[in-house]
Amino acid sequence: MWRAEVDGRRQRFHLTGINNQNFLMHDEETGSWWQQASGEAVFGPRKGWRLDLVPYDEISFAAWKREHPNGRVLRPDDSGPAHQFSRDWEAETAKEPVVTPARTGDPLRPRDVVVGVRLGGAARAYPMEALQRQSPVQDAVGGVPVLLIAGEDGRSVRAFERTVDGRPLSFFARPGAPLRLVDAETGSEWSFAGEATAGTLKGKKLAWVQALKDYWFDWRTYNPATSIYALR
Amino acid sequence: MPTAPSPSRSRRRWAGFALFLLILAALALVAVPAFLIRPFSPQTPGGLAVAFALRRWAPLATVLALIAGLALAVSLWRGGRWWSRALVVLALIPLAGAAWLARFNIFERMFAPLGDSRFLPAAEANWVADGDMVLAVERNGEAAAYPVRQVAYHHIVQDVVGGVPVAVTY
Structure with missing residues (x-):
């Protein structure tokens, strides 16, 4: 965005x-x-210019509505019969060919879905599968400690810096719903929105990190030096 | 014994040849960039640069080609027989077609641009299922969600959220 x-x-x-x-x-x-x-x-005349990124989320409608019950939703364009994709568009798109050249020894397939993060001059791709199995993922990108969380639906992903008051925290998921994280250092409880909802850090917010959900081939094209997070 | 072509016949031949080249050039102006940036094919930086330059100049260049074509057509019409006149008129069709195509955005024909973006409150959004993915933004206390199914079709949705103009892309 x-x-x-x-x-x-x-x-x-x-x-x-x-x-x-x-x-x-x-x-x-x-x-x-x-x-x-x-x-x-x-x-063109503006070659080299860059648009400013507007921080945004790619999450399920349910997760968004829970946080923004008073928000507004884009209405479908009814000026044509098929001005939106079908509900199974992702499965259809996954079958489409990829034109960027394959690389030998590539650990991911071109249409694998990754969540990409750019920080401190570095780019790192987190395979969706790894996030779903290992959320919350604690890592560092460009020397910045980060936290990636997959939502309860397994498809909504958010990324944050996990340093609070100069100290990097480590997070664990508390069993049960709704999704709550607990940090090991203070035992405070954190929400999917990156806010401490209980404990000594209550009221603190983790700094937002923009994550881009993308196909591996596309992320690699625009971030050729990217590293890949490996399931541990 | 063959006779040398009269000055008028040689002039007509050259004018006809020029008209033919003009048609080829005008069609290339629209066909080459369309070919270079066609979907499901790899693009190179050089190919994109050519496509950009041609797309940028084609609207003007194809009109100039059409004007030149009309001038040639008028000169060929004079003294032409019925079949050569018919040929001259037919030759103007691809020239006019190229001028029209140079102004035509095939990508916006395949994916209709969204005119005015219109919204409903979250509680009334009955066309979105709970599991549907949305792109969401919050600026200055205002929150908006754009269902991915809709943005993926249009590719671009333009809006103003909390006073900030945004281009939502997917």
């Missing part, structure tokens, strides 16, 4: 092409082409 502003002026974007299965869009003002995955202008 990008801030639709360049040089303080609101921009409108149009779908304009495709680059190795990640789409390109152009702005109305200059016609420059922007890469969806990176938010960077790759051709």
Whole structure:
């Protein structure tokens, strides 16, 4: 999700092409082409400019609604008969071919779903499967201690920095629902939103880290130096 | 014994040849970028640069080609027989077609852009199932969710959340 502003002026974007299965869009003002995955202008008068990232979540509707009962939801576009994907679009998309070259010894398949994190100049991919089996995952990216949590539905993922008041914490999932984490250092209880809800750290918030759910081939294309988190 | 072509015949031949080249060039202006950035094919930085340059200049260049084509057509019309006149008129069709195609965004034809984004409160969103994934944002106390099924089709949803203009992409 990008801030639709360049040089303080609101921009409108149009779908304009495709680059190795990640789409390109152009702005109305200059016609420059922007890469969806990176938010960077790759051709045109604005080449080299980058859109600001707007922190966002990719989570289940149930998880979102629980936290934002008063939020608003985009209505389907009823100007055409099929202006949204079918409910099984992910299974359909997974069958589509991949055009970026395969690499020998690649530990992941091109259409494996990963959660990508960029921090401190480093990029790291967390296979969805590893997150589902091992959540909460404590790790470090670019020297920054991070925490990745898979929600109860197994598909909603959030990432945070796990340093509070200068001290990195380690987290454990408390058995049972709803999802609650406990930190080993103070025994405080934390929610999926990264907020301490009970204990001595109550009221503290973990710093948000943007995570991008992506196909492995796409994440690798735009983060060629990425490392991969391995199931331990 | 063959006779040398008259000045008028040679002029007509050159004009016809120029018209033919013009048609090829105009069609290439729209076909080459469409080919280079077609889905399910790998793209290279060089190919993308060519596609961008052609897409940028094609709207102007194809109109110039059409104007030049009209001028040639007028000169060929004069003194032409009925079949050569018919050919000249037919030749203008691809030139006009190229000028139209250069202004046509096939990607927005395949995936209709969302005009005004309209919303309903979370409690009334009965078209979204609990397990459906959404892209969600909260800015300055305002929260909005965009079901992935809808964003994945449109690719881009433009909105203002908590005063911040956003392009939601998937």
